[in-house]
Amino acid sequence: MRVIGKREVASSSSEGFVARTGQEYEALRLRCERRLRELEASEPLNQVSLPSLLRDRGMSRRSFLKWASATTALLFLPASFEKLVARAASVMNRVPVIWVEYQDCAGNSEAVLRADGPTIDELLLDVISLEYQETLMAPSGFQAEAQLKDAVETFRGKYILIVEGSIPAEDGFGFNGPRGEGFLENLKRLSRDALAVIAVGSCASYGGIPAAYPNPTKAMGVWDIVKGKPIVNIPACPMNPANLLGVILHYVLTGALPELDYLLRPKFAFGYRIHDNCERRAHFDAGEYVERWGDEGARNNFCLYKMGCKGPMTFNNCSIIRYNDGTNWPIGVGRGCIGCSEPGFWDKYAYERPMAGANIPVPGLFELGIEKSVDILGVGLLTAAGAGIAIHAFLSAKYGKKSEEAPSSAPPKEKP
Amino acid sequence: MSKRIVVDPITRIEGHLRIEAVLDETNTIRDAYASGTMFRGIETILKGRDPRDAGLLAMRICGVCTGVHYWTSIQAVENAFGVRVPNNARLVRNLIAGSLYLHDHPVHFYHLHALDWVDVISALKADPRKAVDVAYQFTDTPWNASVEHFQKVQQRLSGFAAQGRLGIFANGYWGNPSYRFSPEENLIAVSHYLDALAMQRGAAKMMAIFGGKNPHPQSIVVGGVTCVQDIENPSRISLFQTLLAEQHRFIRQAYLPDILMAAHAYREEGLSGIGSGLKSYLAYGFFEMDNQGPGRGETLFPSGMVREGDLSKVYDFNPSKVTEDVLHSWYRGQDSLHPYAGVTDPSFTGLKKEGEIAYLDTDGKYSWIKAPTYDDQRVETGPLARLVVGYARGDARIRKAVDGLLQRGGLPATVLFSTLGRTAARAIETDLIAEAMAGWAQELAKNAATGDLSTWTPFDFAKVSRDAQGCGLSEAPRGALGHWVKIRDGKIENYQAVVPTTWNASPRDRKGRRGAYEEALIGTRLANADQPLEILRTIHSFDPCLACSVHIVDFRGRALGTYQVL
Numbered sequence: 001m002r003v004i005g006k007r008e009v010a011s012s013s014s015e016g017f018v019a020r021t022g023q024e025y026e027a028l029r030l031r032c033e034r035r036l037r038e039l040e041a042s043e044p045l046n047q048v049s050l051p052s053l054l055r056d057r058g059m060s061r062r063s064f065l066k067w068a069s070a071t072t073a074l075l076f077l078p079a080s081f082e083k084l085v086a087r088a089a090s091v092m093n094r095v096p097v098i099w100v101e102y103q104d105c106a107g108n109s110e111a112v113l114r115a116d117g118p119t120i121d122e123l124l125l126d127v128i129s130l131e132y133q134e135t136l137m138a139p140s141g142f143q144a145e146a147q148l149k150d151a152v153e154t155f156r157g158k159y160i161l162i163v164e165g166s167i168p169a170e171d172g173f174g175f176n177g178p179r180g181e182g183f184l185e186n187l188k189r190l191s192r193d194a195l196a197v198i199a200v201g202s203c204a205s206y207g208g209i210p211a212a213y214p215n216p217t218k219a220m221g222v223w224d225i226v227k228g229k230p231i232v233n234i235p236a237c238p239m240n241p242a243n244l245l246g247v248i249l250h251y252v253l254t255g256a257l258p259e260l261d262y263l264l265r266p267k268f269a270f271g272y273r274i275h276d277n278c279e280r281r282a283h284f285d286a287g288e289y290v291e292r293w294g295d296e297g298a299r300n301n302f303c304l305y306k307m308g309c310k311g312p313m314t315f316n317n318c319s320i321i322r323y324n325d326g327t328n329w330p331i332g333v334g335r336g337c338i339g340c341s342e343p344g345f346w347d348k349y350a351y352e353r354p355m356a357g358a359n360i361p362v363p364g365l366f367e368l369g370i371e372k373s374v375d376i377l378g379v380g381l382l383t384a385a386g387a388g389i390a391i392h393a394f395l396s397a398k399y400g401k402k403s404e405e406a407p408s409s410a411p412p413k414e415k416p
Numbered sequence: 417m418s419k420r421i422v423v424d425p426i427t428r429i430e431g432h433l434r435i436e437a438v439l440d441e442t443n444t445i446r447d448a449y450a451s452g453t454m455f456r457g458i459e460t461i462l463k464g465r466d467p468r469d470a471g472l473l474a475m476r477i478c479g480v481c482t483g484v485h486y487w488t489s490i491q492a493v494e495n496a497f498g499v500r501v502p503n504n505a506r507l508v509r510n511l512i513a514g515s516l517y518l519h520d521h522p523v524h525f526y527h528l529h530a531l532d533w534v535d536v537i538s539a540l541k542a543d544p545r546k547a548v549d550v551a552y553q554f555t556d557t558p559w560n561a562s563v564e565h566f567q568k569v570q571q572r573l574s575g576f577a578a579q580g581r582l583g584i585f586a587n588g589y590w591g592n593p594s595y596r597f598s599p600e601e602n603l604i605a606v607s608h609y610l611d612a613l614a615m616q617r618g619a620a621k622m623m624a625i626f627g628g629k630n631p632h633p634q635s636i637v638v639g640g641v642t643c644v645q646d647i648e649n650p651s652r653i654s655l656f657q658t659l660l661a662e663q664h665r666f667i668r669q670a671y672l673p674d675i676l677m678a679a680h681a682y683r684e685e686g687l688s689g690i691g692s693g694l695k696s697y698l699a700y701g702f703f704e705m706d707n708q709g710p711g712r713g714e715t716l717f718p719s720g721m722v723r724e725g726d727l728s729k730v731y732d733f734n735p736s737k738v739t740e741d742v743l744h745s746w747y748r749g750q751d752s753l754h755p756y757a758g759v760t761d762p763s764f765t766g767l768k769k770e771g772e773i774a775y776l777d778t779d780g781k782y783s784w785i786k787a788p789t790y791d792d793q794r795v796e797t798g799p800l801a802r803l804v805v806g807y808a809r810g811d812a813r814i815r816k817a818v819d820g821l822l823q824r825g826g827l828p829a830t831v832l833f834s835t836l837g838r839t840a841a842r843a844i845e846t847d848l849i850a851e852a853m854a855g856w857a858q859e860l861a862k863n864a865a866t867g868d869l870s871t872w873t874p875f876d877f878a879k880v881s882r883d884a885q886g887c888g889l890s891e892a893p894r895g896a897l898g899h900w901v902k903i904r905d906g907k908i909e910n911y912q913a914v915v916p917t918t919w920n921a922s923p924r925d926r927k928g929r930r931g932a933y934e935e936a937l938i939g940t941r942l943a944n945a946d947q948p949l950e951i952l953r954t955i956h957s958f959d960p961c962l963a964c965s966v967h968i969v970d971f972r973g974r975a976l977g978t979y980q981v982l
Contacts, residue, residue: 046583047575056568057614103456105963106430107479107631113523113613114620114630130583134427138531138588141423141948147587172746172764174454176432178422180767180774183454209458209476216457238479238631293637294872298644323629324621333628333635334642338472346461351469352637 025078028254032084035255039091045129050090053126067120074246074321075258075268088253089120092127095252096155097162098148099133100190102183103174103210103219104165107238108201109135114241114324124245131159145177152193160248161194163187166203166210167225169218187225196230196257197222200244202340205233205264212346223264230257233264235316237340242321243269263343265315274311274337277319280304290334298334308352309336316341417441422773423948424453426955428528430480431962433921435951436776437937443945448930448937449778450921450955452785452962455746455762462911467493467881467903468638470911474899475632477913478963482631483516483623484892485899485913491710492899493638496886502870503707504647505640507860510703511656512627512636513890514853518663519619519630520893521799521846522671524959526612529839532953533678534605535595536585540574542566542599550600554677559670560611561604569607594943594950596681604677608670615666622659625652640872648869653861660857664850667843672821675843679825682836686827691835691954693936695725697801698790698919700733700898702891703852710889716852717802717845717891718809721790725833727808735887737791738898738914744778744923745786752789752926755900755912756885787925788914796932797895797919798958800832800841817844835936838957842893881906892916894959917961933958 020028054064068086072079101109112125130136131151132144139147151159168174171182181189191197199222202208210219223231234243247266250258258266275281283289284303291297291306305312311319314337322329330337339349349355418441424434432454438447458477462470470493475486487509494501501509544566551558576582589595597605620630626643627633635643646652679686701719704710719733739752748761765781767774776782795801806814807829821844822829831837863869881903888899895916902910922931930938933955940950 047578049575052572052575056572101432103454104431105476105479107476107482110479110482110631113527114617131586133584134425135430136527137427137584138536138586140425140427140952143587143589143947144425144427150587168455170764172766173456174432175767176425176453178424178773180424180453180769209461209473210456212461212473214460216460217455219456237476292872292874293640293642294644294870298642298871299648299869301645324624325617327621327624328628328646330628330634332646333626333633334645335628335634335637338634346473350472351466 025080029081029084031255032081032088032253035253036084036087036091039094039252040087042094044091044093045096046093046127048093048127050092050124050127054120059120064120071246071249074242074317075250076271084253085249088249089124089127092124092248092252093129095248096129096131096151096159097248098131098151098159098190098194099162099164100186101134102163102165102167102187102204103217104201104203106135106164108164108204109133111238112241112244124249125241128248131155142178152190156193158195159193160251161190161197162244163197163199163204163222164201166207166219166221168210169220173217184225187222191222191226191229194229196232196251197226198232198234198244198247199223200234200239202235202237202343202345205235206343208237209346212344231264232257232260232266234269235263235265235341235343236318237345240269240316240318240321240323243317261315265341269317270315270341272315272317274314274316274319274331278311278331279319280331293334301334304331304334304336306354307336308338308354310339310345310349310355311337313349313355314339314342314345418446419945420775421945421948422775423951426952426960428531428952428956429960429962430478431960433955433960433962434776435933435937435948435955436778437948437951439942439945442941443943444939444941445937445951448934449776449782450785450923450931450933451776451783452921453783454962455784456963459911459913462908465908466906467496467901467908468877470901470908471636471638472634474913477915478961479631480963481516481520481892481894481961483512483627483633484890484897485915486633487513487636488888488890488892488897488899488913489901490636490638491888491890492886492901493888493903494886495710495888496884496901496903497638497875497880499639499873499875499880500709501640501873504860504863504868504871505873506704506707507856507863508626508641508643508647508871509636510856511853511860512623512633513703514849514856515619515623515627515630517846517849517893518622518660518667518853519616521842522612522619522666523616524893525671525674525839525842526609528959529953529956530605530609531588532949532956533595533682534597534609535590535592535602536573536588536606537577537590538595538597538599539602539606540570540577540599542570542603544570544603547600547603550598550677551604551673554673554680555669557669558604558673559666560607566603566607569610570603572610573606589947589949592943592947592949594953596685597677598681601677601681605674608674611666611670615663618659619663622656622663625656637872639875642871644869644871647860647864647871650861650864653857653864657854657857657861660850660853664847664854667847667850671843672847675840676821676825679827679831679836679840683827686831686834686836689830689834690940690950691838691936691957692725692833694794694796694930694932695833696793696795697722697804698733698795698797698896699802699805700889700891700896702802703849705852716813716848718806718811720805720809721793721795722801722804722808723793725830727804727829730805730808731791734791735889735898738788740786740788740914740918741926742786743926744781745783746781747786750926755887755898755914756902756910758900758910758912783921783923785918785922787922787931788919789925794922794925794929794931794935795919796958797916798838798841799845799893799895800838801895802845802891803841804832813848817848835954835957842959878906892961894961895919915961917958920958921960921962933960
């Protein structure tokens with residue numbers, strides 16, 4: 001994996017980032033400049049120009065710069081990179097993208113339509129040359145197949161393959177096209193010629209809901225199948241489209257994929273816990289909890305931990321960027337987090353009780369079953385503010401380095 | 417000499433669908449087969465879990481009609497537990513569901529369906545001045561209709577068309593003689609295609625206000641809703657109302673006029689009943705208008721069944737008459753079973769390969785979708801079914817809306833029984849829902865202002881979950897949706913869902929009768945046998961949602977068939 005910045009994750013920092021030195025930033029800046037000059041000199045794949053798009057949609061230069069500034073922050077770059085980010089946005093039409101769907105619900109395709117960052121995100125998705133996307137494309141059947149073939153041949157080795165949905169082990173559970181090609185074979189074929197593979201949503205990343213116990217179709221994530229290609233996972237159910245855009249933008253800007261954690265998630269988005277930046281955190285620290293739905297605590301935005309919120313166990317940037325133009329998010333709406341960006345969350349986290357009181361029948365958590373884990377490890381450890389940090393730091397230390405060397409290698413699986 | 421054509425993948429839908437059609441020498445469809453080609457097994461995954469957690473998981477059946485399986489699953493559990501939700505919870509659920517319709521229907525029309533009616537490339541030839549005049553033919557207040565704006569859209573489009581790569585518009589069926597719009601009408605529609613992309617973000621935001629996010633909201637729980645602080649905060653309801661008014665304006669100034677425009681250009685297709693299909697319609701009823709509880713009180717869309725296009729009689733809906741069989745589906749067993757007794761046992765028997773192409777084995781099993789029947793009838797569900805049932809019932813709101821549009825288009829009621837009618841019904845009901853939502857939002861604001869903040873009904877879980885069964889019956893944007901759940905000792909013992917696209921995209925039943933898609937294609941003539949445009953137009957008019965339709969299974973421990981595709 002080409003990784004920017006070589007340092008290990010600091011074990012005491014929940015951000016997952018270590019400040020780069022001034023020299024490192026300068027080297028990065030020069031590299032970005034070089035990269036952008038190259039791209040600007042290359043032929044655009046479509047004529048959708050960002051400045052005219054902004055004009056058409058009545059977007060001012062000022063709000064564009066505001067977006068560039070927010071995105072620079074999202075990517076953990078210093079403010080001096082804002083101009084480069086703005087330049088990168090306008091050459092995104094040099095990136096061909098092929099988007100395929102397997103065992104999916106189209107939730108991530110839909111999420112992209114929503115574009116929940118600043119408004120500009122959606123416009124940028126118009127700029128990217130989307131060569132194949134079954135939910136939106138005009139042709140069907142043989143004409144769709146021809147379009148895919150053409151895109152693969154034209155951009156062999158250059159396209160980004162975006163995968164939505166898990167992949168069943170047997171062909172019968174999912175096939176596509178006039179030839180009835182199985183999903184598994186289809187993914188192997190298309191990833192072979194891709195520059196990199198981005199798994200969007202938890203199903204494509206880790207198997208998601210089809211892989212939940214008892215995993216009736218033996219569903220897998222992309223990283224279980226694709227070897228020898230850079231893979232980025234953007235989990236959550238569905239993913240936050242700002243994070244997909246961040247990964248693509250990072251690639252355009254630097255020519256490299258962003259730094260990833262041990263689960264191959266971009267650290268800029270998954271480097272910290274929901275809990276760390278939660279708007280209800282003060283109530284957690286003060287011991288003020290919602291005790292039942294709609295009670296006095298609920299009316300006062302108290303902490304949802306006792307109602308099953310898994311914010312302390314979950315790494316994602318929801319608490320910062322929220323959803324649908326920052327309109328709201330699951331904790332804002334008084335429900336709590338279900339840990340949807342973590343592998344195996346349907347079996348580990350997605351219930352409306354705290355982990356200690358989980359009434360879940362399936363084995364899986366920490367290989368012991370949840371009640372047992374709580375007995376052994378103690379409710380204290382599982383619920384303490386620091387537990388998530390400790391677990392993450394431990395796993396990062398254990399797998400982080402390995403994942404950087406061999407990006408497609410998965411960490412050990414939970415027992416089914 | 418007949419020939420068989422394969423259309424796979426059907427794009428601009430949710431999920432994985434294949435259509436095979438048999439054409440005669442005039443390229444008219446004589447027979448057709450629909451197949452769901454992807455399977456996940458979500459009901460199996462639901463078994464053994466806590467019923468309170470089923471809703472979030474069931475919601476992941478679909479991310480397009482996001483939320484429908486969520487509240488229907490929760491309604492099924494509430495029905496099993498005998499829990500009635502407070503008034504505020506009903507209102508919030510209606511508003512969340514309404515937001516979905518306001519998002520889903522326009523997105524379906526403009527982004528999934530429109531390219532079956534609209535020749536994007538033809539819009540380049542349009543005269544923007546004339547286009548403004550055309551826009552005023554269908555409404556007095558057309559959306560974004562000015563010479564300057566239309567010119568801008570054309571410029572964008574020509575920049576796009578001049579280049580080598582057209583992205584999602586590449587390799588479309590442009591120039592096919594079955595496109596009927598004038599260049600000006602195409603330009604208006606393309607302009608609204610772009611406007612609708614921006615509008616749908618607002619509708620999604622509406623769902624996020626009380627749902628937390630979209631897709632996949634998170635604020636509904638067994639017993640009520642969690643978003644008490646969003647109800648309490650007047651600025652949230654006010655934002656909701658502002659967004660709603662804007663959506664409603666778009667529906668009235670763009671969506672409905674564009675339907676009239678289509679009814680004008682595609683009048684002949686409508687009148688000759690192309691795509692009519694089964695003409696028997698089923699609706700479960702949805703959007704509770706009062707607090708009597710599901711299945712008891714008045715609903716915005718009434719329940720019932722209309723048979724064979726006879727608007728003079730409505731049969732009352734009885735959930736016990738729903739059954740499914742699997743003779744032509746990739747499961748073992750032949751009995752017609754009610755969902756409570758539903759047994760499913762997969763048996764993938766594969767495709768038949770001839771040369772490079774793999775065909776469905778249509779004499780045998782050929783789809784992951786089961787074949788449901790109601791009272792031993794094949795039926796269609798969806799927006800058209802809702803309006804036909806409501807119309808036949810004499811529902812004043814529905815009659816007024818349907819008659820109003822028919823009158824403006826100078827069309828008889830029989831035009832409803834067609835591909836065009838199905839597409840029009842979707843627009844009409846969107847308007848009806850937007851109107852009702854304004855009332856629900858107002859009522860919610862009033863409750864909050866007068867101190868009624870109750871959002872959840874307590875229940876004794878240990879007691880009610882010992883041995884219970886229940887069903888949730890609602891209407892998703894695509895049609896009638898039912899979830900059936902059996903609960904024992906606090907855990908789900910059995911779970912079955914029969915969803916809109918199971919009804920519509922179904923293969924033949926055990927008596928050899930076609931499903932709604934299959935029947936609707938019969939008699940349609942293709943202008944060009946290599947371009948399945950007319951097939952797409954009719955199939956898309958149902959708004960297929962395949963991920964929803966394929967999911968029911970129980971095959972713990974059994975091996976799959978050994979057939980290998982390819």
